[in-house]
Amino acid sequence: MIPRVEIIFLGTGGGRFATITQKRRTAGIRIISEGLNLHLDPGPGALVYSISEGLDPQKLNAIFVSHCHPDHYTDAEVLIEAMTRGITKKRGVLAAAKSVLSGSDLCEPSISKYHQQMPQQKIEAMPNMKFQVGGFNVSVTEARHTDPDSVGFRFETRDFGVFAYTSDTEYFEGIGKYYEDVRLLMLCIMRPAGKPWKGHMTTNDAIKIIEETRPEYAVLTHFGMQMIFKGPASEAKIIKEKTGIPTIAAVDGMRINFGETISVQAGRKAQEGLNKFF
Numbered sequence: 001m002i003p004r005v006e007i008i009f010l011g012t013g014g015g016r017f018a019t020i021t022q023k024r025r026t027a028g029i030r031i032i033s034e035g036l037n038l039h040l041d042p043g044p045g046a047l048v049y050s051i052s053e054g055l056d057p058q059k060l061n062a063i064f065v066s067h068c069h070p071d072h073y074t075d076a077e078v079l080i081e082a083m084t085r086g087i088t089k090k091r092g093v094l095a096a097a098k099s100v101l102s103g104s105d106l107c108e109p110s111i112s113k114y115h116q117q118m119p120q121q122k123i124e125a126m127p128n129m130k131f132q133v134g135g136f137n138v139s140v141t142e143a144r145h146t147d148p149d150s151v152g153f154r155f156e157t158r159d160f161g162v163f164a165y166t167s168d169t170e171y172f173e174g175i176g177k178y179y180e181d182v183r184l185l186m187l188c189i190m191r192p193a194g195k196p197w198k199g200h201m202t203t204n205d206a207i208k209i210i211e212e213t214r215p216e217y218a219v220l221t222h223f224g225m226q227m228i229f230k231g232p233a234s235e236a237k238i239i240k241e242k243t244g245i246p247t248i249a250a251v252d253g254m255r256i257n258f259g260e261t262i263s264v265q266a267g268r269k270a271q272e273g274l275n276k277f278f
């Protein structure tokens with residue numbers, strides 16, 4: 001059987017207030033397939049929720065950090081410690097934005113030099129660059145955000161096409177070309193419709209990208225407080241009605257099976273929340 005990809009939303013919150021209140025978890029996304037065990041944007045809670053969802057962080061072989069904001073990087077060092085068996089073995093891949101690895105005018109490096117030298121491979125992720133990890137071809141996409149070095153990622157599977165993650169970005173002319181031919185598009189939608197905020201996307205921006213790229217399936221995640229209070233599921237419904245593309249709002253613990261078909265399962269703890277939406 002051809003191995004499928006499992007995508008686990010360990011957290012679906014984003015931004016300062018969702019983080020400090022933990023109205024939604026901020027643990028990032030785990031992507032697991034044969035040959036790949038990747039943690040994408042390990043914000044606060046990534047280590048704890050990995051373990052509580054039964055995903056051994058010592059099995060990681062890749063950690064990606066899209067930019068230098070705490071809701072994306074705080075647990076990167078402890079996950080590197082897990083990936084490298086307590087810093088005893090050079091293992092795995094760390095791919096991260098330039099600001100995360102080297103700092104910038106706005107931030108110090110988000111991961112210490114000590115931790116950066118332990119993965120077997122360190123990749124400075126810049127837009128349009130391509131590299132391979134765990135049998136996947138990864139392309140780095142452009143994100144325009146308050147950290148100018150921010151990036152998103154596109155994952156090409158051998159047998160099932162492409163899935164992608166925008167990370168925090170605002171909508172810009174040409175963003176759609178980075179997500180052409182994507183079957184599953186995961187979008188960081190911090191704000192609901194009508195509440196724009198520079199450097200971030202709202203439901204209206206999601207509609208524009210989804211209309212431009214026409215994925216088979218769209219998933220909204222990384223919700224800020226205003227989005228959480230508005231109700232991400234009802235915003236997803238608006239997008240689905242406008243675009244005709246199946247769109248759901250992720251909930252904490254939700255799992256997606258990405259193979260010939262794309263199917264969604266609520267995680268154990270998320271089941272109750274999802275029942276309200278379907």
Ligand SMILES: [Zn+2]
Nearest residue numbers: 014015071168
């Ligand atoms: Zn964020």
Ligand SMILES: [Zn+2]
Nearest residue numbers: 067069145168
């Ligand atoms: Zn950010």
